Structure formats: structure tokens, C-alpha cells
Amino acid sequence: MNQNESLLPLKIAVLTVSDTRTEADDKSGKxxxxxxxxxxxxxxxxxxCSR
Numbered sequence: 001m002n003q004n005e006s007l008l009p010l011k012i013a014v015l016t017v018s019d020t021r022t023e024a025d026d027k028s029g030k031x032x033x034x035x036x037x038x039x040x041x042x043x044x045x046x047x048x049c050s051r
Contacts, residue, residue, distance in 0.1 A: 011044040012036050019051035 014036075016029040023029075026048055033043055 007040050010041045012041050013045045014043065014047075016046075016048045017051070018048070021048075022050065023048040 014029055014032050016026050018026065021027075029046065029048060033046060037043060
């Protein structure tokens with residue numbers, strides 16, 4: 001993105017599917033949420049599904 005373009009903030013949903021992690025120890029889901037919110041986007045919803 002160049003300086004003349006502006007960020008269009010998005011509402012993003014994060015879905016984590018794992019058979020070894022729970023919501024409490026879901027590191028990748030937390031990283032995704034942290035990265036999207038720190039770059040100006042908003043979290044629409046976050047779900048964790050266990051197999």
C-alpha cells in the first residue's frame with residue numbers, strides 16, 4: 001500500500017479448528033486476533049471448534 005491509499009477497515013471472523021487445543025490455549029487464534037486488531041480491523045466473531 002502506498003501513502004496515497006487508505007486502509008479500508010474490515011470486520012473479520014476467526015475460526016480455529018483443532019483436536020489438540022482448547023479456547024484457553026489457542027495460540028494461533030490469539031495471534032490472528034491481535035494482528036487484525038492492531039492493523040485497524042475489527043473482530044466480528046471468534047469461534048474455536050474441537051474435533
